[in-house]
Amino acid sequence: MCGIVGYIGGKPAAPVLVDGLARLEYRGYDSAGVAVLGSGDIRVHKDAGRVRDLEASLPKRFGGKIGIGHTRWATHGGPTKDNAHPHLSADNTVAVVHNGIIDNAGALRAELEDAGVKLRSETDTEVIAHLVASGNGKLEDKVLQALRRIEGTYGIAVIDLEHPDRIVVARNGSPIILGVGEHEMHIASDAAALVRYTRQVVHLDDGEVATVRADGYHTFTADARTTTKTAETVEWSEEEYARGDHEHFMVKEIHEQPDAVQRCLRGRLDERFHTVHLGGLNMDAREAREIRRVKILGCGSAYYAGQIGAQFIEEVARIPADAEPASEFRYRNPVVERDTLYVAVSQSGETLDTLVAVQELKRKGGRVIGLVNVVGSSIAREVDGGIYLHAGPEVSVASTKALTNMAVAFAMLGIHLGRIRDVSPADGRRLIDGLKKLPEQIASVVAQEPVLAETAKRLAQHESLFFVGRTRGYPVAREGAQKFKEISYRHAEAYQSSELKHGPLALISPDVPTVAITPQDELLDRNIGALQEIAARSGPLYVVTHPGVEIPDLAAAEIVVPKNEPELDPILLTIPLQLLAYHAAVALGHDVDKPRNLAKSVTVE
């Protein structure tokens, strides 16, 4: 969704800003713009459409070594040139970029109009530019005066013709990161925009403001108290954000999974005591033993990974566990229990629904840990402890390697909670050995890509598909359907195999294929029964199964994945579904990495 960049230093700002915006494209946007502070004026160039078009149309004279830029995802007003950021004050002395939503924008717009200000856009952001320009004192003072009038969420960056040596930024609910360079400073809402220039970053906290000059930064609070912030090193490099030889980020990230899982496991497996070490949980064994329930919260695919995790934890640690979409949980005034462990799961760490659920839990005294990929992200900063996923940067909107690592991290959490309860050393060893096998087994599934690509082409011909699974296989089916619909735009619906005869069987026909998760486990007979029900209605079958499973003669296409321990099988069963979705989308000619209507991190209501 929306992205912010800023630069102040010795180089021409515009190319640095445009480069940063291009690196934020993956988040999703519909318009883009930059503003540079030149000698005597602020020049703005913005438009609806792609960053590359913005770059191609940059005016020749667009000098200036201070600037801000933005990619916009329309909320207040359509995706037009006028609504694109940066926004200027009426006298063109102040320019602002903003992520977030100003709740009282309507009242402020009316007030400005009554005072004779001619508004140029339909956005909530524009009011900030006018309010700052009408303030008194240094730019920092003017920004603070404006922020006192504003209700809502924001990450902002402001430049001012009267103070041509600085950018002022502020954060409240929307990330702002400062990048510390050699005699230059960068600003971004996402580290992806600045790792090319520096890996030393400072994350602002909510309520913080910063003055950024070429030679450094000063952070302070709304009541002008200085805060002490030291730079941290971003673990991801520029190369990791590059697509390399792969045609799309999604397929690159699918191929990266063996290494990503290895990184997630590294240093955490204790083979001597057949358990795992999760130092980041910030919870001693006594506290962990007092947990009576586990509640997992995430959105979209992260929620499905949470369902895999809940089943693992309940099955292995014998603690009642369930997963719920954070987007629902936050609106239903849930009962928050002291002996429940709440787990927020998010790749980006910025998903607003999950973040608000965490904040609500904390307000009510809940203990919350995070399973998060992006270090220093909003959710990671909000929780009491957690497990970083170490999947590396994920650029594709369709999440793959982060989800796999979520499931792996849940397995480690389940083993940890189980081994301080009733799980035996032998069972601990069995599961640790299973985890160690995963990278190689995932690689062997990914190696089936050519065959899966052919299968995907066949599936892509159908307007509508079912994905079915039972118990451990059900979240796998849900994630498979989610991935397929997200990028192929086909109607893909997940169902419990057990529920088929209670309704969806009515839709089975030769036009509606079913991808059936059919593992070698204690429910194999029941799952084969479901396959027979589908075959009897002439529904085409694609069975995701294990070596040695005998599927009766149902004319089914088989996709065979290696067998692991039953509790860990869902992780492997998910991998071929990623490749089916990817190749179906490619066969249909879709823009795989930027599916229509979707953004990488969903930071709005």
Ligand code: AGP
């Ligand atoms: C995954 O393919 C989707 N793009 C989406 O469902 C995603 O998982 C969800 O929006 C949550 O994102 P997060 O993990 O960054 O919180």
